[in-house]
Amino acid sequence: MRTVQVNEVTRAVREMCIEANHFLSADMKKVFDEAVDKEQSGLGKLVLNQLKENLQIAGDDMIPICQDTGMAVVFLKVGQEVHFEGGVLSDAIHEGVRQGYVEGYLRKSVVKDPIFRENTKDNTPAVIHYEIVEGDQVEITLAPKGFGSENMSRVFMLKPADGIEGVKEAILTAVRDAGPNACPPMVVGVGIGGTFEKCALMAKHALTRNLEEASPVEYVRELEAEMLEKINQLGIGPGGLGGCVTALAVNIETYPTHIAGLPVAVNICCHVNRHVTRKL
Secondary structure (H helix, E strand, C coil): CEEEEHHHHHHHHHHHHHHHHHCCCHHHHHHHHHHHHHCCCHHHHHHHHHHHHHHHHHHHHCCCCCCCCCEEEEEEEEECCEEEECCCHHHHHHHHHHHHHHHCCCCCCCECCCCCCCECCCCCCCEEEEEEECCCCEEEEEEEECHHHHCCCEEEEECHHHHHHHHHHHHHHHHHHHHHHHCCCEEEEEEEEECHHHHHHHHHHHCCCCCCCCCCCHHHHHHHHHHHHHHHCCCCCHHHCCCCCCEEEEEEEEEEECCCCEEEEEEEECCCCCCEEEEC
16 A cells, blocks of 8 residues: 655646646647648648747746636546545645646636636636546646637437447537637547446547557547548638648547447547646
C-alpha cells in the first residue's frame, strides 16, 4: 500500500490548470503545424497563421491561449493500492482548481446553479471522473473545456440497424451543425456504445488521447481516418471561413452495448484542445 498526501494532488492540479491554459500540448502543436502546411485556402491559411501567432504570444507572455479558460474536467485513475491521507480527495482537486484559476489569473466561468447563475468566482467545482485501476500510481488528466465547442456536442441514440453508416452520418451531422461555432479547426471526440451517459463520457475522454497514439482497434483506426477525411471535405475550414482543414483529428472510443441500442456521442473541441496528464 502506498500513501499519497492529498496536498500533492492539489499542487499538481493547480500547476496543470495554469499549464493547460497557457501552452498547447506537444501532440496538438504537431498536428496544428501540419495543418498550416496542408491548408490550401488563402484565407484559411491566414487564419491558421494568426492562431499560430496567438499561441506563440500566449506562451511567451503567459497569456491564456483562449479567453474562455473553460470548466475544469478531471479524469483520475487511482491505483487500488493507493491510500490517500490529509483530507478528502475531491476537495483536494477542487482546491487545486481554485488555486490554479485564482492565482493564475484565469477567467472564472462557473456558476453555482444552472438556473440562478451566480458565479463561484474561482471556477470551482471541477467535473471529476474516477477510475480504479491496478497498481500504486495516481494518473491525473486535466482538460479545461470551453463552451463554444461544448455547446455544439451531441448524443444520438441510434437503432442497431443504423450500423456503421449511421454512426458516420451522426458524426458528420454534429460537425455540420457546429459549423464555425466550435472554433475550427476542431478535434472531434466520439464515443460509441455503452449507454446514454457512457458514450458521452467516452467522447469527452477521447479528446484527451495523445494524437500520436493510434487506437488499438483496427476498424476504429480506419473509421477515425475516414471521418477525418470526410469532415475536412465539408469545407467549413479554419474559423468557419472555408478551407480543407476543418478538423485536426478524430478520436474514437467504443464500449459494449445493449442488443437494442447504438448510442453515439460527439464531443467537439476547438483548435487548442487543452489537456495535460501527470502521474504521482
